[in-house]
Amino acid sequence: xxxxxxxxxxxxxxxxxxxxxxxxxxxxxxxxxxxxxxxxxxxxxxxxxxxxxxxxxxxxxxxxxxxxxxxxxxxxxxxxxxxxxxxxxxxxxxxxxxxxxxxxxxxxxxxxxxxxxxxxxxxxxxxxxxxxxxxxxxxxxxxxxxxxxxxxxxxxxxxxxxxxxxxxxxxxxxxxxxxxxxxxxxxxxxxxxxxxxxxxxxxxxxxxxxxxxxxxxxxxxxxxxxxxxxxxxxxxxxxxxxxxxxxxxxxxxxxxxxxxxxxxxxxxxxxxxxxxxxxxxxxxxxxxxxxxxxxxxxxxxx
Numbered sequence: 609x610x611x612x613x614x615x616x617x618x619x620x621x622x623x624x625x626x627x628x629x630x631x632x633x634x635x636x637x638x639x640x641x642x643x644x645x646x647x648x649x650x651x652x653x654x655x656x657x658x659x660x661x662x663x664x665x666x667x668x669x670x671x672x673x674x675x676x677x678x679x680x681x682x683x684x685x686x687x688x689x690x691x692x693x694x695x696x697x698x699x700x701x702x703x704x705x706x707x708x709x710x711x712x713x714x715x716x717x718x719x720x721x722x723x724x725x726x727x728x729x730x731x732x733x734x735x736x737x738x739x740x741x742x743x744x745x746x747x748x749x750x751x752x753x754x755x756x757x758x759x760x761x762x763x764x765x766x767x768x769x770x771x772x773x774x775x776x777x778x779x780x781x782x783x784x785x786x787x788x789x790x791x792x793x794x795x796x797x798x799x800x801x802x803x804x805x806x807x808x809x810x811x812x813x814x815x816x817x818x819x820x821x822x823x824x825x826x827x828x829x830x831x832x833x834x835x836x837x838x839x840x841x842x843x844x845x846x847x848x849x850x851x852x853x854x855x856x857x858x859x860x861x862x863x864x865x866x867x868x869x870x871x872x873x874x875x876x877x878x879x880x881x882x883x884x885x886x887x888x889x890x891x892x893x894x895x896x897x898x899x900x901x902x903x904x905x906x907x908x909x910x
Contacts, residue, residue, distance in 0.1 A: 633736055635886050638820040641878045642828070648732060648874035649867075658743045659727045660720075660870045663750065667716030667723075669862055675709040676858045717865065722761050724873030725790025726750050732877045733795055749794065756793050759800035764789065767804075784818045785811050790873070791880030810883040818879060825875055829868055836861045 631647060649656050661669075730749045734741045750757075764786050771782030789807040792798060798806060811818045840857055884890035 631732070631735065633881060633885055633890065636878070636882050638817050638824060641821055641875060641882060642824050644878050645871050645874040648728065648878065649870050651735070652731065652740075655743055655746070656728065656731065656870050656874075657866065659731075659746050659750075660724050660866055660873070662743070662747055663723045663727065664716075664720045664862075664866060664869060667720045668713055668865060671709045671712040671716055672858060672862060675713060676854060678709065717869075719758075719761060721869055721872050722757050722790050723750055723754070724869045725876040726753050726757060726794040726873075728870070728873035729791040729794035729877040729880060732874070732881065736881070753793050756798075756800050756803065757790065760789050760793060760803050763800055763804060780819065780822065781815075784815060784822045787811055787818055787822060787876055788880040788883065791877050794877075795880070810880070810887060813887050814883060818883075821875065821879060825872065828871075832864055832868060836864050 631644060631651060636644060727746050727750050730746050731741060767786065768779060768782045771778035771780070785808050786804065787807065788810055789803050792803045792806045792810075793800075796803075796806065840861065881890065
């Protein structure tokens, strides 16, 4: 007797959700994961950008604008402003006032990357089983998991610091080991410490490819970062820079950061699913007929 083939996933409204070929659950090389990140953002562009923008508004956008207006106010009072790019979440934000609000932007950028990982993982895992969640549902998942993300983010700081202390090279390994903490928090009912341990377990099984992906992500971010820094330096070198030009540069850098944050969330989500497929056979579990697995769409490991 032949077994019945599993029916295709059905989205809300009983309409099949057709994923692009590149987003199906299957093993991918690091270069393919990098390409798939762009495809994730394109697939539901407005949903992805809207979710990440809401996350970044209080954490990055508002502090950066306050910092810029503070610098403009100082310039009007003939106080020479600082004009240094500051790092936020691995990406450079142009800020002319490195003060309290500048550091708020730095911390907010780092945290927004972690929260974007939760949001993009919820979207990608939902698409994989035929659901198409909207902005409200996705932000609700982020809000519910926010305490766990905050705790895990704080717990991971000593790990990153220790990695940076090991000749700087150790930071690369620390980032790789922690690369799927947010996806774990989004998909599995775990606390902050267990999420970190789970990320170490998954990435440790395929540390080489994850390191390769992290390096490529850093290169892509570095190229865009250099472009933004170059424009910022050219603007700040002028003797008479108008308020409008400074605001346009700030908004442009924020848009770049928005796109990179969305991509970073997509890359971490894709890496998590790739690891689950390779290490735990997640694709086979989700495709199993109900007769073989009564809970075929369970994301948390047994």
